[in-house]
Amino acid sequence: MNGTECSKCRQWYLKNNDKYCGYCGSSLISVDIEPSGEIILISQIAPRKKVKFNNTGNADAHIRLECIGTATDLIRFSPDDFTVRAGMQDEIDIILDEDKLPDDFTEQEFIFRCIVNNENPKDKNLSVKVKTGPKPVLLTEEIDFGEIKKGDIPAKRTLELGNKGATPLTLKDVRAAGGNHLQVEKDFKFPIKISANKGIKIQVLWDSNLYNSETGSEQAGFHIIYGNYDKPDFISAKGKALTFDVTQDDIQKNILELLFDLKGTSGGLAGNVRAKIGEWESEPKKLCFPASMNQLFETP
Numbered sequence: 001m002n003g004t005e006c007s008k009c010r011q012w013y014l015k016n017n018d019k020y021c022g023y024c025g026s027s028l029i030s031v032d033i034e035p036s037g038e039i040i041l042i043s044q045i046a047p048r049k050k051v052k053f054n055n056t057g058n059a060d061a062h063i064r065l066e067c068i069g070t071a072t073d074l075i076r077f078s079p080d081d082f083t084v085r086a087g088m089q090d091e092i093d094i095i096l097d098e099d100k101l102p103d104d105f106t107e108q109e110f111i112f113r114c115i116v117n118n119e120n121p122k123d124k125n126l127s128v129k130v131k132t133g134p135k136p137v138l139l140t141e142e143i144d145f146g147e148i149k150k151g152d153i154p155a156k157r158t159l160e161l162g163n164k165g166a167t168p169l170t171l172k173d174v175r176a177a178g179g180n181h182l183q184v185e186k187d188f189k190f191p192i193k194i195s196a197n198k199g200i201k202i203q204v205l206w207d208s209n210l211y212n213s214e215t216g217s218e219q220a221g222f223h224i225i226y227g228n229y230d231k232p233d234f235i236s237a238k239g240k241a242l243t244f245d246v247t248q249d250d251i252q253k254n255i256l257e258l259l260f261d262l263k264g265t266s267g268g269l270a271g272n273v274r275a276k277i278g279e280w281e282s283e284p285k286k287l288c289f290p291a292s293m294n295q296l297f298e299t300p
């Protein structure tokens with residue numbers, strides 16, 4: 001006798017090109033896919049999953065998967081073409097090619113037809129849903145605290161960011177950099193979850209009393225660190241500290257000008273004086289030289 005015995009009834013010898021047992025009628029091609037439900041691939045979080053093919057038939061099954069509708073280059077199978085021996089099982093990888101996801105992509109379902117020995121068994125479709133993982137978007141580009149005088153209450157600004165992905169984004173921390181004067185609101189509790197298509201607002205502060213022009217650097221701003229997104233973000237922060245403490249550095253970099261606005265009267269000389277360095281100008285200070293002091297300015 002040629003061929004293999006039918007494993008269902010053991011009453012028939014099957015030839016290689018038979019599709020059904022001539023005695024019991026059972027199908028020679030029988031493949032089960034595990035998991036049976038939808039497979040979900042998520043960029044960043046789960047871009048790769050395994051799928052098992054059980055060959056419960058009597059013949060070797062050559063399998064390939066074919067996308068129904070427009071072909072997609074977002075999903076690939078490794079290997080994409082394989083043979084599962086009769087009674088055996090094989091596992092393959094379904095891989096999402098994250099680099100090919102369009103910027104505005106959120107989620108989409110793809111159905112693949114399972115082709116076994118060039119036939120498509122009924123109900124043997126593989127459904128794969130692709131979702132974008134967390135996708136942070138900075139809604140604040142730069143923080144400008146404006147002019148802050150020493151002694152003022154801390155200047156507050158709002159830092160805003162959103163999640164354009166289809167899955168929640170975990171915000172792990174927001175850290176100030178570039179000097180102690182930059183701070184994140186103290187009551188804010190990290191980590192925090194930002195739902196899909198939602199945003200968050202965080203108050204950031206500039207405390208002029210902690211400003212030090214020697215430690216304040218060009219790289220001042222806020223580092224944004226995520227729990228489930230690899231690339232941290234940075235929002236730069238600027239402000240102008242108004243202070244009467246003129247440092248050596250200020251004088252070397254800029255010209256210090258003193259602007260006098262004095263009027264002479266019989267009582268002496270009185271008016272205002274203002275200091276000016278670059279674009280910064282101090283509040284006017286009153287200055288007064290009583291008449292009796294005139295002799296101090298006379299040169300011998």
Ligand SMILES: [Zn+2]
Nearest residue numbers: 006009021024
């Ligand atoms: Zn049979």
